[in-house]
Amino acid sequence: MSKDKLIIALDVNSRAEAMSLLKELAGMSGFFKVGMELFYSEGAGIVREIAATGAGVFLDLKLHDIPNTVGRAARVLVRSGASIINVHAAGGGAMMRAAGEAAREEAGRLGLPAPAVVAVTVLTSIDRDSFNREMGYTGAIEDRVRSWALLARESGLDGVVCSPREIEMVRMACGPDFQIITPGIRPAGSDLNDQRRVMTPGGAIKAGASRIVVGRPITAAPDRRAAAAAILAELSASSCHCEE
Structure with a gap:
C-alpha cells in the first residue's frame, strides 16, 4: 500500500500538537516520525501513545556513542x-x-516485534562543499554513503537513511531486501528549506526507496490531508510504474 511507503514527520515539540496532527492525518500514512524535538519534549510516552493507535513509529534519534552505550x-x-x-x-x-x-535481544525478551534498526549516512542538508571543506572528508558524498551502507549491512542492520540522490547506488550495492529510508523529499514546486540533496516523492520510489519521509510539505500545507493525498497518488502511480 502506498501509505506504508510514506512516513510523515511530526516535527513539533508538544504532545498536543503531535496528537492533533496524528488525528488530522489519520489514514494517510502507515508511519509517523518522532524526532529529537518531540522526543526530548515528551519522552518515550509519546512513542507509546502513537504506536497504540496502530501507526508505526520511526524514532529518529540518530544514536552515536560507544558501542556499550x-x-x-x-x-x-x-x-x-x-x-x-x-x-x-x-x-x-x-x-x-x-x-x-x-534491539533484537530486547524485543525477544519482551515478546515484542523487533524494530528495524537503520543507519543514518550523510545528512540531506549537507552539500559537496560542506562535506569536503567544513567536515574534512575527501572524495564524493556518494562514495561515503555507499561505504557506510555496506558497513551497515555487514554489521547486521536492516537498512540505511540516505538522500534520494544515493538510492539507486545503495540499492545496487546492498540488494533488494535492504531498507532505504529517504528524507529530502520535496514535491515539484516546493521550497527546499534547509534540504540540499532532494527528489520528488515519485522519483524516490522509482529510484528504489523503501519509504520516504515527508514533513513540512505536508504539515505546513494549508490543507494537510490534500497535500498528503497528492503525495500518496504520486507514490501509487510510481509504484505501478516500477512493477510494470
Missing part, C-alpha cells in the same frame, strides 16, 4: 514500541552491531 540505549528504545530506530553510521561497525543485536 548505544546498545543499552537501543534496549530502552525497543520498550517504547517504535517500529524503526536509527543510529549514525559514523559510529562504526562495532557500534552498529551492538545496536542491532541489543
